Amino acid sequence: MRGRIIRPMLQITRQEVLAFLEQEHIPHVEDSSNASEDFLRNRVRHKIMPLFCQENPKIATQLSGCALRLREDETLLSEL
Secondary structure, X not given: OEOOXXXXXXXXXXXXXXXXXXXXXXXXXOOHHHHOOOOHHXXXXXXXXXXXXXXOOOHHHHHHHHHHHHHHHHHHHHHO
C-alpha cells in the first residue's frame, strides 16, 4: 500500500476489495488507465478473462493459486 492506495492482491477478488471499501466507507478511486485497451494487462482482463470464465468460472482462483505456488517455488529456488 502506498499512501491510501490499495494495490491488487492475488488472493483477494475485486469484489471483496470493493465490499471492504464500502463497509469501511473508504472511497474507491479507479485509475483511468484501467479502462484503456492500450495495455496488454487490460486487454487480457477485458477480453480474454471473460472468455476463460465462461469455460471455467473458477479460472481466476485457480490462476491465483498457481501464481502463489510459482512465487513460493521461485523463493525456494533462489535460496538454494
